[in-house]
Amino acid sequence: MSDVPAPRLAETFEEVEDALLSRWPETKLEPSLDRILAFTELLGDPQRAYPVIHLTGTNGKTSTSRMIDTLLRALDLRTGRFTSPHVERMPERISVDGEPLSDDEFVRAFNDVAPYTHLVDVSQDHPLSFFETVVGMAYAAFADAPVDVAVVEVGMGGTWDATNVADAEVAVVLPVAVDHARYLGDTPADIALEKAGIIKAGSTAVLAQQEPDVARVLLERAAEVGATVAREGVEFGVVSRVPAVGGQVVTLQGLRGRYDEVFLPLYGAHQAQNAAVALAAVESFVGEQGEPLDDEVVRTAFAETTSPGRLEIVRRSPTIVLDAAHNPHGAEAVGAALEDSFTFDPLVGVIGVMSDKDADGLLAALEPHLAHVVCTQNSTDRAMSAERLAGAAREIFGEHRVTVTPRLSDAIDQAAALAEAGAAASVGSGAVLVTGSVVTVGEARTLLVRPERGAR
Numbered sequence: 001m002s003d004v005p006a007p008r009l010a011e012t013f014e015e016v017e018d019a020l021l022s023r024w025p026e027t028k029l030e031p032s033l034d035r036i037l038a039f040t041e042l043l044g045d046p047q048r049a050y051p052v053i054h055l056t057g058t059n060g061k062t063s064t065s066r067m068i069d070t071l072l073r074a075l076d077l078r079t080g081r082f083t084s085p086h087v088e089r090m091p092e093r094i095s096v097d098g099e100p101l102s103d104d105e106f107v108r109a110f111n112d113v114a115p116y117t118h119l120v121d122v123s124q125d126h127p128l129s130f131f132e133t134v135v136g137m138a139y140a141a142f143a144d145a146p147v148d149v150a151v152v153e154v155g156m157g158g159t160w161d162a163t164n165v166a167d168a169e170v171a172v173v174l175p176v177a178v179d180h181a182r183y184l185g186d187t188p189a190d191i192a193l194e195k196a197g198i199i200k201a202g203s204t205a206v207l208a209q210q211e212p213d214v215a216r217v218l219l220e221r222a223a224e225v226g227a228t229v230a231r232e233g234v235e236f237g238v239v240s241r242v243p244a245v246g247g248q249v250v251t252l253q254g255l256r257g258r259y260d261e262v263f264l265p266l267y268g269a270h271q272a273q274n275a276a277v278a279l280a281a282v283e284s285f286v287g288e289q290g291e292p293l294d295d296e297v298v299r300t301a302f303a304e305t306t307s308p309g310r311l312e313i314v315r316r317s318p319t320i321v322l323d324a325a326h327n328p329h330g331a332e333a334v335g336a337a338l339e340d341s342f343t344f345d346p347l348v349g350v351i352g353v354m355s356d357k358d359a360d361g362l363l364a365a366l367e368p369h370l371a372h373v374v375c376t377q378n379s380t381d382r383a384m385s386a387e388r389l390a391g392a393a394r395e396i397f398g399e400h401r402v403t404v405t406p407r408l409s410d411a412i413d414q415a416a417a418l419a420e421a422g423a424a425a426s427v428g429s430g431a432v433l434v435t436g437s438v439v440t441v442g443e444a445r446t447l448l449v450r451p452e453r454g455a456r
Contacts, residue, residue: 009111013103016110017090026131031160035124036132040165042116043136046143047166053281056154056195057174059330060274063307064174065151067278072149073098074301080142080150087309087442094138096145109141131155135162159197170284171199172206172277176214177329189213196221204228204284208277230255236280241272243341252276255283257292263303267311268337275302309441311337314448318419319431322445324438328361335369345428346371348415352440355384363396372418374403376411378440409447
């Protein structure tokens with residue numbers, strides 16, 4: 001039994017942030033839904049007040065969920081979207097109608113559920129975690145709005161993820177690779193077993209292209225629960241894509257029809273595939289049978305898609321690009337997109353990773369694309385030290401292509417100077433890529449992007 005004191009209502013965003021961060025961190029996974037089930041039951045099971053599109057996978061969840069959200073809103077549906085982790089600020093995790101909650105709305109969402117957190121804390125072996133509490137806040141906020149549909153990303157895995165108290169009408173499984181091996185398994189197939197848990201009876205499983213072992217696991221789960229299956233490369237997919245200024249032009253084969261020459265303001269083949277998955281998810285949600293979606297609605301929605309921190313250009317002279325790749329699979333996609341869509345020479349990396357990640361694999365995936373790497377670290381306790389990262393980088397890049405600069409702002413400045421000097425020598429267009437962790441990219445974005453004025 002926990003002796004956590006009963007919470008008082010918060011008055012400021014800072015109080016809410018402190019209260020949430022004082023809870024069990026979201027990076028720990030305890031395989032049980034007991035606490036979140038008890039919590040949502042006390043809240044009146046808000047996750048059952050609206051249909052849910054649920055997303056899992058190793059990479060691509062946030063970009064795909066943002067595309068789904070934008071397309072649903074273009075169809076005049078009111079949306080809720082739950083994202084994790086946030087890039088810069090906690091309220092980003094809970095959006096209504098495409099906009100994150102303002103600080104005041106986030107405080108209200110917390111206060112709506114806070115009286116019930118203590119009841120769960122004292123009745124369970126462990127108190128509610130940070131992630132479980134925010135999931136409860138999101139589900140309650142969506143019911144309160146109310147929304148027509150919620151687009152929900154898992155935090156980690158699937159079966160035991162707190163978001164999985166919802167029974168999704170559409171379950172989306174993006175490419176599965178090895179990440180969070182300590183909790184989810186050492187092979188993609190092992191991890192797929194956990195992620196397959198979001199596929200429920202009577203749902204539609206929209207599956208991105210997968211390794212054969214992963215596909216088998218997912219298809220077996222769909223057959224076991226009687227879910228309808230839509231597979232990238234079979235029922236839907238990318239017909240063609242051409243890099244373009246500011247993104248790419250794609251032709252997508254959906255479940256209902258073909259959508260030609262759609263402009264997508266995001267870079268890389270992986271984002272074109274995410275767009276195909278998003279389209280199929282929305283087509284599945286609005287009904288199995290029927291006419292294709294309105295072509296102009298699809299074009300408009302995809303043209304409006306944004307995904308902060310995903311090959312996002314935030315500065316010029318030199319160009320600074322942010323990407324939240326934090327595992328080898330994500331880094332490989334970034335590398336391919338860089339070759340596909342840009343002609344930077346030289347490209348200097350600023351890399352900061354978490355200590356529990358596969359730094360060697362990430363560095364190896366990026367090495368062919370980076371002239372030099374500046375090893376740094378973000379401000380969290382989980383960050384791998386810049387010196388330790390540099391040790392791994394020297395083995396892969398060689399001594400002369402690695403610099404160590406622990407302070408992120410200094411690392412970005414140093415990388416920019418290296419990019420400009422290299423560009424002058426090569427008569428090229430030098431650039432900086434900041435990557436390695438969502439937290440690193442979020443902190444860089446805070447440094448480099450002027451915040452928009454006013455709150456929603």
